[in-house]
Amino acid sequence: MAEKTIIKGGSFLIEDHSPQDVFTPEEFTEEQKMIGKTTEDFAKNKVLPVLEEIEEHNFDHTVKLLGEAGELGLLGADVPEQYGGLGLDKISSSLITERFAIARSFALSHGAHVGIGTLPIVFFGNDEQKKKYLPSLASGEKFAAYALTEAGSGSDALGAKTVAKLSDDGKHYILNGTKQWITNSAFADVFVVYAKVDGDKFTGFIVEKDFPGVSTGAEEKKMGIKGSSTRTLILEDAQVPVENVLYEIGKGHQIAFNILNIGRYKLGVGTLGSSKRVIEVSAKYANERKQFNTPISKFPLIQEKLATMAAKTYALESAIYRTGGFFEQGLSHLDNAEGAAAAKAIAEYAVECSITKVLGSEVLDFVADQGVQIHGGYGFMQEYEVENMYRDARINRIFEGTNEINRLLIPGTLLRKAMKGELPVMEKLGGLQEELMMMMPSLSDEEPALLEKEAELIENAKKIFLMGTGLAVEKYGMKLDKQQEILHDAADIATEIFAMESALLRTKKAIEKDGEEKSKAKAELTTAYVYEAFPRIEQRAKRILAAMEEGDTLRTQLSILKKLTRYDLINEIELKRNIAKRIIEEERYVV
Amino acid sequence: MNILVCLKQTFDTEERIAIEDGQISEEGVEFVVNPYDEYAVEEAIRLRDEHGGEVTVITIGPERAEQALRTAMAMGADKGIIVDDEDLESPDENSIAKILASVIGDLEYDIILGGYMAVDDGSAQVGPRLAELLEIPHIATITKLTIDGDRVEVEKDVEGDIEYIESKLPILVTAQQGLNEPRYPSLPGIMKAKKKPLERMDIDDLDIDEDELEGRTETLETYLPPAKEAGKILEGDLDVQAKELVKLLRSEAKVI
Numbered sequence: 001m002a003e004k005t006i007i008k009g010g011s012f013l014i015e016d017h018s019p020q021d022v023f024t025p026e027e028f029t030e031e032q033k034m035i036g037k038t039t040e041d042f043a044k045n046k047v048l049p050v051l052e053e054i055e056e057h058n059f060d061h062t063v064k065l066l067g068e069a070g071e072l073g074l075l076g077a078d079v080p081e082q083y084g085g086l087g088l089d090k091i092s093s094s095l096i097t098e099r100f101a102i103a104r105s106f107a108l109s110h111g112a113h114v115g116i117g118t119l120p121i122v123f124f125g126n127d128e129q130k131k132k133y134l135p136s137l138a139s140g141e142k143f144a145a146y147a148l149t150e151a152g153s154g155s156d157a158l159g160a161k162t163v164a165k166l167s168d169d170g171k172h173y174i175l176n177g178t179k180q181w182i183t184n185s186a187f188a189d190v191f192v193v194y195a196k197v198d199g200d201k202f203t204g205f206i207v208e209k210d211f212p213g214v215s216t217g218a219e220e221k222k223m224g225i226k227g228s229s230t231r232t233l234i235l236e237d238a239q240v241p242v243e244n245v246l247y248e249i250g251k252g253h254q255i256a257f258n259i260l261n262i263g264r265y266k267l268g269v270g271t272l273g274s275s276k277r278v279i280e281v282s283a284k285y286a287n288e289r290k291q292f293n294t295p296i297s298k299f300p301l302i303q304e305k306l307a308t309m310a311a312k313t314y315a316l317e318s319a320i321y322r323t324g325g326f327f328e329q330g331l332s333h334l335d336n337a338e339g340a341a342a343a344k345a346i347a348e349y350a351v352e353c354s355i356t357k358v359l360g361s362e363v364l365d366f367v368a369d370q371g372v373q374i375h376g377g378y379g380f381m382q383e384y385e386v387e388n389m390y391r392d393a394r395i396n397r398i399f400e401g402t403n404e405i406n407r408l409l410i411p412g413t414l415l416r417k418a419m420k421g422e423l424p425v426m427e428k429l430g431g432l433q434e435e436l437m438m439m440m441p442s443l444s445d446e447e448p449a450l451l452e453k454e455a456e457l458i459e460n461a462k463k464i465f466l467m468g469t470g471l472a473v474e475k476y477g478m479k480l481d482k483q484q485e486i487l488h489d490a491a492d493i494a495t496e497i498f499a500m501e502s503a504l505l506r507t508k509k510a511i512e513k514d515g516e517e518k519s520k521a522k523a524e525l526t527t528a529y530v531y532e533a534f535p536r537i538e539q540r541a542k543r544i545l546a547a548m549e550e551g552d553t554l555r556t557q558l559s560i561l562k563k564l565t566r567y568d569l570i571n572e573i574e575l576k577r578n579i580a581k582r583i584i585e586e587e588r589y590v591v
Numbered sequence: 592m593n594i595l596v597c598l599k600q601t602f603d604t605e606e607r608i609a610i611e612d613g614q615i616s617e618e619g620v621e622f623v624v625n626p627y628d629e630y631a632v633e634e635a636i637r638l639r640d641e642h643g644g645e646v647t648v649i650t651i652g653p654e655r656a657e658q659a660l661r662t663a664m665a666m667g668a669d670k671g672i673i674v675d676d677e678d679l680e681s682p683d684e685n686s687i688a689k690i691l692a693s694v695i696g697d698l699e700y701d702i703i704l705g706g707y708m709a710v711d712d713g714s715a716q717v718g719p720r721l722a723e724l725l726e727i728p729h730i731a732t733i734t735k736l737t738i739d740g741d742r743v744e745v746e747k748d749v750e751g752d753i754e755y756i757e758s759k760l761p762i763l764v765t766a767q768q769g770l771n772e773p774r775y776p777s778l779p780g781i782m783k784a785k786k787k788p789l790e791r792m793d794i795d796d797l798d799i800d801e802d803e804l805e806g807r808t809e810t811l812e813t814y815l816p817p818a819k820e821a822g823k824i825l826e827g828d829l830d831v832q833a834k835e836l837v838k839l840l841r842s843e844a845k846v847i
Contacts, residue, residue: 030658031781034665038775073778086778586607590619 006329009349010414012498013465014428019509022502023091023325025317026510035092039074039099047103054106054227055388057219059186062109062227063143070140074100075114079122084135090327094269094320101273104392105227108270112183112228113137115266116259117144120192120204123343124247124255129206133190145188147179147207147233148256155405157194157256158202162235164195172239173197173205175213179233185216186229193233193240194252204246204255213238224391247340258343261353263400265323265346268356271364271396272320274389275313278364278371280588281385282306285375287587296374303580304573305370310583311528311576312363314591318502319359323352351413354406355495361396361403368393407491408484411469414494415480429470436467436560450516450523451504453567454530458501460564461537465493467560468544475548486547489540496533503529521591524579531570538565592644592738594635595698596668597691597705597721598628600652600659604710613813624659627706630766633773634736635704636667642738645669647698651676651690657789665776665784672790679794683806688720690804693797695725700761702743707732707765715765722763730756732767 007021028036046068047054050061069075077093079085097115100107118137121129121144136142153159162177175195182191191207191214207214217232247255283306286297296302330345346353368390372379379386397403418425469490476483507522516523538561545557582590602608603621610616624632635646646668650656653676660671674690676682695703703722708715715731722729734753735746741760746753748767776784794801823839825832840847 030661031785034662034776034781034784035778038778038781041775071777072775073780077778086782088778 006348007326008423009326010351010417010423012501013414013462013494014423014425016459017501017505019505019512022318022322022505022509023328024506024509025321026506026513028091028095032089032092032095035088036095036099038072039096040102042069042072042074043100043103043107047106051104051106051227057186057227057229059229062106062229063187065106066110066113066143067140069110070138074110075118075140076138078114078119079134079138080130083122083130083138085138090331091321091324094266094324097266097269098273098320101270102277104274104388105225107273108225108228109184111266111270112145113143113188116146116263117184117188117190117192119262120146120246120255120259121206123258124204124340125206128243129246133206137190142189143184143187144190144192145182145184145233146259147182147191147193149180149182150178151180155401158253160194160196160202162193162195163199164197164203164205164240166197166242167239170242172241173245175205175207175235175238175240177235178217179235181220181230182216182233183228183230185231185233186219191233192246192255193235194256195235197249201250202252202256203249204252205240206244206246207235207238207240211239223394224388225395254340254343258340258347260401261347261350262343264353264357264406265320265327265349267396267400268316268353268360269320269324271360271393272313272316274393275309275316275360275364275367276589278367278386278389279306279309279313279583281389282309282371282374283583283587285378285386287584289376289378297580297584300573300577302374303584304576305374306583307528307576307579308532309367309370310579310589311525311532312366313589314522314525315499315503315529315533316356316360316363318506319352319499320356322502322505323349323356326352351410351417351494352498354401354409354413354491355498357400358403358406358410358491359495359499361393364393364396404484404488407488408481410491410494411487412481415469415473425466425469428466429473432463432466432470436463436564439560439563450511451507451526454500454504454527457530457534457567458497458504461493461497461500461534464537464541464561464564465490465497467557467564468493468541471548471557472544483547486544489544492540493537496537500526500530500533521579521582524575525591527570528572528575528579531572534565534567541565592638592642592702593698593700594638594644594646595695595700595703596628596631596635596646596648596663597703597717598632598648598650598659598663599625599706599709599711600650600656601625601709601711608815610813610815615813622655622658624662625706625709625711627708627710627766627768629706629773630768630770631704631706632663632666632668633771634766636774637771638702638736638738639667639669644701647672649691649694650674651687653677660789661784662776664787664789665780666774667780668787670788670790672792674792674794674797676794678801679804681806681809682804683808684714684716684720685807686804688717688724689799690794690797691717691721692724693799694792695721701741702738702760703727703763705763705765707767718763718765725763727761727763728758729763729765730758731765733764734767734769736764736770 047065054061073086074096076085077088077096081087100110121133137144148157150160164173164175167174189209193205193207197203213236215234220230286302287295289296326349327346330348331342334341371386372390375384375386378384417423472480472486503526507526510519510522541561549557600622603623606620639646647670648660648663648668649672650660651674657673660673664671705718719729730745730747732748733745734748737744743758743762745756747756825835
């Protein structure tokens with residue numbers, strides 16, 4: 001992989017990626033699989049038995065279990081070896097996040113600690129700070145939390161009211177303000193806190209809970225993820241030594257935005273693990289539950305649900321590990337894969353990070369919802385795991401930047417990259433209109449090769465994306481950011497393209513290695529996803545065009561769209577029955 | 592103390608068994624260290640940590656079985672030996688015990704551990720057969736092990752009761768559930784495991800007559816147990832129920 005040029009973030013929309021460009025779960029090494037198994041065994045056998053108590057805010061379990069996770073090395077994957085971690089590759093660290101997800105709210109405590117809690121110090125701490133804090137965070141002797149949100153500033157992070165002022169003796173910054181909804185706050189030893197120095201310079205600080213003036217509020221009562229600790233962090237003349245300034249004064253936004261990128265990706269990874277779990281418990285239930293003397297898994301409507309859940313999960317899984325592969329590739333070119341340079345390498349894939357966040361949280365919401373439906377009335381009862389997963393799922397569309405904010409970011413970031421000349425979007429746009437006018441739909445009587453049609457649809461989807469955004473840029477110019485509905489629809493199209501293409505390339509890679517026969521399940525899941533996603537793209541594109549154009553111009557644009565969206569239908573009902581058969585037989589998500 | 596552990600890679604206990612062309616299908620199956628052998632590995636690591644020495648894990652199987660050794664090494668075993676079973680035709684417990692005896696014959700050891708049975712074919716024979724071939728004592732289904740000098744004390748599970756037995760090194764013991772709680776391979780352990788020494792052998796490398804390795808048993812047919820059907824609850828007076836039960840046992844279950 002090292003010899004190839006690095007794939008640029010966002011380039012999937014304007015270029016064709018090949019199967020060789022993507023990392024797929026079929027390529028996990030034996031070590032990575034073992035790491036995944038250790039995580040899963042730990043979550044299943046150690047955490048799940050006490051999860052109910054954790055959900056009642058018995059955080060002694062959480063602290064003890066996180067300590068045990070630290071002994072197993074499950075807290076040190078992203079911490080460099082020289083600071084007491086393992087410095088593992090991003091695929092291994094993703095696998096840990098994915099497999100931990102079955103531990104639901106506990107997985108969130110784990111994720112907040114190793115992710116947004118520890119990573120700011122890994123990426124932006126100086127040597128002294130890393131030496132001081134990272135070894136005990138990696139070993140599980142101490143725990144970290146991240147304090148960005150305030151009552152009045154969520155997505156508008158820079159609107160924070162918390163202030164920092166240098167003490168008269170110049171030894172401390174005095175912090176005042178209240179941070180809200182801080183995960184792990186009941187037991188965290190170290191908080192990464194953002195405050196404005198002198199009221200305007202947004203800056204990160206490492207704040208220990210024992211510093212004078214630091215306290216936490218009462219536990220919040222939440223809709224879901226009840227086992228994670230969520231409190232306010234109260235800073236009343238909190239004394240933070242000057243050496244605890246993280247990175248540079250006035251550059252807190254760089255830390256915050258970079259950490260958000262990783263946080264979004266990791267959130268997506270977690271939703272993948274949760275989606276797989278919902279499929280597993282739902283398939284088991286469908287086999288056990290009998291109505292009319294028949295296991296309900298024999299009913300096609302239940303099968304259809306399981307098949308759609310699996311197809312969406314397959315696309316998500318492919319998108320997640322493709323993105324993980326990008327990180328790995330980006331980081332492998334760095335001599336020293338840490339610090340701000342590493343954060344920058346990850347920021348290159350900000351578009352993909354937002355996509356995995358939006359895609360993952362919405363796939364999981366769908367999957368959890370269908371999971372409850374398969375369980376019927378029992379799915380509404382708290383003693384069933386799926387009820388819990390349904391409530392827990394909801395937060396994913398909200399935190400780490402709402403899905404609305406992330407949707408705006410997807411085309412926004414792409415256009416910024418285009419303006420800076422990092423992505424040749426404008427070059428692609430020139431000539432596109434003409435090409436589209438001339439284009440004749442390829443209609444052939446020949447039986448298409450496996451996945452040939454799907455590849456064509458994805459290619460057309462990319463043209464639709466460029467056509468729509470091209471027209472929008474032309475029409476609104478710099479004021480495009482006011483057209484949130486259009487940006488939203490463009491983001492949906494981009495997200496679907498990434499999901500469809502990730503599934504397709506993964507399946508093609510598997511076929512190259514194992515042949516068509518052994519990759520049948522993957523091919524079916526890909527087809528099911530593409531044929532389900534494509535109509536959504538068409539609908540979004542129509543909405544964009546109808547909002548921007550009218551009369552003859554609109555008719556012309558719609559006729560082009562029609563050419564791009566003409567395809568032969570397939571028998572989706574039969575396809576989904578086939579997919580469901582495997583899931584029901586194995587009682588879990590299998591490819 | 593030189594500690595040997597014999598282990599087998601088996602189907603994950605959560606796998607569903609499918610039969611294709613009269614054979615158990617391995618398509619898409621996840622493999623694990625036989626759970627009873629995991630107790631043996633854990634016990635071996637604890638013995639080494641207490642008494643010093645080395646833990647060597649030994650398996651016989653196809654290439655994929657290496658992964659079982661790597662797992663044991665990730666738990667803490669020091670080195671591994673894998674004997675490729677490709678050349679073997681229908682091996683059974685007799686064959687496996689003889690191969691193990693041949694491999695172990697060249698090694699120095701104080702104690703040999705293994706699971707008391709493998710969860711796949713469940714014969715529970717290899718341990719005792721191996722001890723016989725090596726002419727050392729053996730105790731099966733142990734739930735506690737203490738070693739002091741060359742004195743060995745064990746607690747042995749006998750269908751729910753406990754037998755206390757004393758013996759001497761060298762010895763072979765097989766593990767029952769309850770002996771310990773096997774650790775999870777830690778991440779540093781996993782990273783170290785791939786660098787630990789692993790010796791690969793073929794049957795040809797062993798000083799053993801291949802005719803002796805032929806299975807002495809023959810598998811005639813492999814089939815799944817019949818699907819469990821819903822039970823029947825009889826109703827009415829006890830007399831009526833008893834009569835009905837006898838009738839059903841005769842006509843339906845055909846057992847009397």
